[in-house]
Amino acid sequence: MNNLLKHIKKYTVKSLFIISFLTINSCAEEEAIAPCVSQFYYEGTPFRQGDNLVITPKFESGEEIAGEFTSTEGLVILDKQTGQVDVGASVPGVYTVRKAMIGNPGCGNRITLGVIAILPPPAVFNLAESLSGWGLSGASFLDNTDKKEGESSIKTKVDGLVIMQHNLATPLNAKVGIAQGELHFWLYISDPDQLEPNASIGQIELTSSGEPDKEELTWVIIPSNFNLKAGWNQMKLKFKDAGVTGGNIDLNAIKFFRLYMFPKEGAQTLTVGIDDMKILAES
Known part of the structure; x- marks a missing residue:
């Protein structure tokens, strides 16, 4: 040997x-x-x-x-x-x-x-089971029949600017870093033809400050980039692809989400919905 x-x-x-x-x-x-x-x-x-x-x-x-x-x-x-x-x-x-x-x-x-x-398991941001903590433009309601999980989704019927924002009562620990983190949710659009497909029409924002434009990750909404279709669209937003506004976000204490969109000039009433909001590590 x-x-x-x-x-x-x-x-x-x-x-x-x-x-x-x-x-x-x-x-x-x-x-x-x-x-x-x-x-x-x-x-x-x-x-x-x-x-x-x-x-x-x-x-x-x-x-x-x-x-x-x-x-x-x-x-x-x-x-x-x-x-x-x-x-x-x-x-x-x-x-x-x-x-x-x-x-x-x-x-x-x-x-x-x-x-x-x-x-790690997902960090649940909001499951759209209640309107509590939400600020929504238009006529908002819980939809108990057309949903992606749980008992309901949140929808609103809007003429003009779409705003969907939520303040968390308790800060959320994402349990992931910028390199691996992703924001997942389902977005409902009744008629994408009411949106300019190739224009920058709004933003999706996630902050630890509890308000927009501070300690914020932001993603520009260009409908064609997300391939938005009529009905439900699964959104997967990578933290590493986001812009940063007003300083770095504290991923151990996320407090605020906002989505806003400007429809086309002269657009008809648009129904927008959201459901099953979670933060995951990239798989």
């Missing part, structure tokens, strides 16, 4: 994660047992805490080869023989999972590594 040979091979797997395979042979070359190949990955990673998922790894080869799965503290492995992971019970983070085949007499000394990432 004079020779120590380490072979490191890298394979690219689904979701652009890299899994490394490490072979350690501590026997003389003529005595070496051929290492087993057991390449595994967690399809769909990254996952999100709170999704209540139980994930079992997929295999490119060697699923039948016995081994023990382990990882660092925070990742809950339910079954060390299969590598099954409880996403909902795990702490957000990026984990290396080891399948150790040391002690398997048919495999030589073999360790296979895989990666699984778990994102």
Whole structure:
């Protein structure tokens, strides 16, 4: 056992994660047992805490080869023989999972590594279940039939300037940074033809100051950029793409949201709605 040979091979797997395979042979070359190949990955990673998922790894080869799965503290492995992971019970983070085949007499000394990432749960800004805390232009109402989640959406019928703004009674901790954070919500537009498609017609704003134009992230509304259609539109706004007004936002204490839009001159009555407002880490 004079020779120590380490072979490191890298394979690219689904979701652009890299899994490394490490072979350690501590026997003389003529005595070496051929290492087993057991390449595994967690399809769909990254996952999100709170999704209540139980994930079992997929295999490119060697699923039948016995081994023990382990990882660092925070990742809950339910079954060390299969590598099954409880996403909902795990702490957000990026984990290396080891399948150790040391002690398997048919495999030589073999360790296979895989990666699984778990994102934090969404921070709920507002689920549009009440008009409390909202300031809306036009004739506002709760719509209990046309909604994207829960019991209702918030809508308003407007002639002229559209304003939808909300003050949080308790500041919201986004639990994400600028690089990964996104504001998600559903936006209802009854008739996008009442908006100039290629013009800058308004803004979406998120602040920690409790008012507009201070400690603010802002996104310009150009309808064609968001491909707005009649009905519900899913909006996904990356923090890193936003403009900054009046100083940096404190993502640990978000207090205020505003959307405003100017319809075309002479536009007819426009119905605008909002639902399911959350802040997520980019997946």
